[in-house]
Amino acid sequence: MKLYTYWRSTTSYRVRIALNLKGLDYEAVPVDLVRGEQKSARFEAINPGLGVPALELDDGTILTQSMAILDWLEDTVPEPALLPSDPVGRAQVRAAALVIATDIHPVNNLRVIGRLKTMGHDQDACTDWMNDWMTRGFEAFAKMIRTDTPFCFGSSPGLADLCLVPQLYNAHRWGCDLSGFPRLTDIEKRSLALPAFDKARPENQPDAT
Incomplete structure (x- = not known):
């Protein structure tokens, strides 16, 4: 398989972790988002988005x-599972993961920040924007996960952890105040100690600069 990826892309980071956890081999094909390689006709044929x-x-x-x-x-390589087996549990894990995937990430991605800058907002304003949305999302996320497990919902990492750790990478990068989220940063440390997470880190990617 080939994974078209960018080293700092949090969405790519999620998938890298999952591929590693499930023991799947893949070829990383870097796409430089800063240089705009994703806008090429060649890449549009791969992903119209x-x-x-x-x-x-x-x-x-x-x-x-x-x-x-x-x-x-998850459907094709069910082990190790990223979701629990019971429907309610699956819905709860998905809901927490989607707080990051749909409430935080879409308003903080490169395209949105680029648009804010064209509207006259400087980098400081854009950073404040990102940190505000991350803080709001982390507040909700922290209330949705379990408090008595090593990872977000159990003894092993799942879908919520796969979304959390990459978003925390962005939070550290942009100076987001995480002092109010010790449970989340503890999960991050525990996750990054695992080979699947460590291998997926942005700084360990072939296109890292």
């Missing part, structure tokens, strides 16, 4: 959108 990640399967099928890719991985 002009973003990463995109996962090309062995038969040439291409999957896009990180959460859809994670669903496919």
